[in-house]
Amino acid sequence: MLLTTDAPQASPDVQSFVGKDHKLLIAGEWVAAESGKTFAVTNPANGQPLATVSEGDAADVNRAVAAARQAFESGPWHAMTPSERGKLLWKLADLLETHVEEFAEIESLDNGKPRAVAAAADIPLAVDLFRYMAGWATKIEGTTIPISVPYMPGAEFHSYTLREPIGVVGQIIPWNFPLLMAAWKLGPALATGCTVVLKVAEETPLSALRLGQLIQEAGFPAGVVNIVTGFGETAGAALAAHPDVDKIAFTGSTEVGKLIVKAAGNTNLKKITLELGGKSPNIILPDADLPAAIVGASNAIFFNHGQCCCAGSRLFVHRSQFEEVVDGVAEQASQIKLGPGMHPDAGMGPMVSQIQQERVCNYLESGFREGARAVIGGNRSDTDGYFVEPTVLVDTKPEMQVVSEEIFGPVVAAVAFDDPEELIPAANNSIYGLAAAVWTQDVSKAHRLAKQLRAGSVWINCYNVFDAALPFGGYKQSGWGREMGHEAIDLYTETKAVTLQL
Ligand code: NAI
Ligand code: MG
Helix, strand or coil, X not given: CECCXXXXXXXXXXXXXXXXXXXXXXXXXXXXXXXXXXXXEEECCCCEEEEEEECECHHHHHHHHHHXXXXXXXXXXXXXXXXXXXXXXXXXXXXXXXXXXXXXXHHHHHHCCCHHHHHHHHHHHHXXXXXXHHHXXXXXXXXXXXXXXXXXXXXXXXXXXXXXXXXXXXXXXXXXXXXXXXXXHHHHHHHHCCEXXXXXXXXXXXXXXXXXXXXXXXXXXXXXXXXXXXXXXXXXXXXXXXXXCCEEEEECCHHHHHHHHHHHHHCCXXXXXXXXXXXXXXXXXXXXXXXXXXXXXXXXXXXXXHCCCCCCCEEEEEHHHHXXXXXXHHHHHHCCCECCCXXXXXXXXXXXXXXXXXXXXXXXXXXXXXXXXXXXXXXXXXCCXXXXXXXXXXXXXXXXXXXXXXXXXXXXXXEEECCHHHHHHHHCCCCEECEXXXXXXXXXXXXXXXXXXXXXEEEECCCCCCCCCCCECCEECCEECCECHHHXXXXXXXXXXXXXXX
């Protein structure tokens, strides 16, 4: 199933960018980590070193937060009009759009995803997000509120609310969509007038560093966006615990999300938004358009190699169609060509890291030990790249780890149901509640199920449909708050109630 581990070289521009001595962006300057330390970033398609990046830690986070504070409280950003902020965001979108191919290559080398997928999805979605948020900059409005104040009879007031930027924001992002996660975070922060310290994932720092160059080129004032590369336990933890950070926006594991809540509780009770794990149910009802549902179920789990927080990793199918659907999804899986993301025919690249490959394979082994069976896949590849075959599991039980825990790899557990009454409790039987999907031609049933599913996104007859205008986030342990849409704007602002006695 593995195509080859050979892949075309990146373009000269990308090679020269990747090969440079990468630094941190602090106060508008590219600077080395104070410790002088660097670390190597690996190409997951071949296990070879790809780039060398500065290893920022607490000292660098301190510098970056100070720069962000200064830019927030004085200087050109502080004085800028909403329209000017919007213009800068739009310009950033335009610049990014002229470099789609370059970013797609960087993303493919660093993360492992197919270059064509990054060029068709990750980068254009980031462009669109910045444009969407550019539009918001001039539309962040308060309200006027008639008040009564019963203990002051006869008094008259004029009350209104202001929506003000929350302040200095620490943003900690993962490696599955490196550029897009940076955009989801930066867009609303910049639209609202916040300043940012962005801590990118240690596995995939490169596209955010290139974006940092474009942020400078677009003309954002120094200190508005600071980018720190480094490890979670050091740089990330320092940002989460920093007493001068007003908000942390985090995407990653539920485990680290809980650490961030603790760090905020132990310091300054900074505001927090979290976008965490998932174990999303994808439900195919007997009246579904089966061929479409089969393709949809395959995309739901295999897109981005299953390294999606909203991956459709629990597939519920009526027993009467179970075999047909499982065979269909397995057939889809068999057609996916595994190979380096830079290979033009690769439909699926490697896992992002050896650790992630191990994690996925350990889950598979635990499933097999407990009696689960792979209809297709179930193995890693015998190469230096971190490939795992697309896998369809059957004969699972609800209590197995492969069914209850997030695998974050190309592994779907297919489960048969008999009684539609039991379906909703089974689908909702998870500590997570990020996404869910229903495939049916019965519109009433679809909307009824959409209401009953405890998840932040419900897709009907589709999966993985994202838009900058649609809020995204989780119920239960999938997180706090929402990204994108006007909900994200709300979460980067504070509301101030102002009252004047007439
Ligand atoms: P992680 O949660 O450790 O890493 C995500 C980000 O958090 C990275 O930037 C990392 O440097 C940072 N981080 C790590 N420890 C930190 C700490 N103590 N304080 C502050 N920041 C910290 O996720 P990891 O280890 O890469 O993946 C583990 C699992 O997490 C995956 O298998 C998957 O299940 C889940 N995950 C979920 C994601 C999502 O999109 N919701 C994205 C990435 C991982
Ligand atoms: Mg971790």
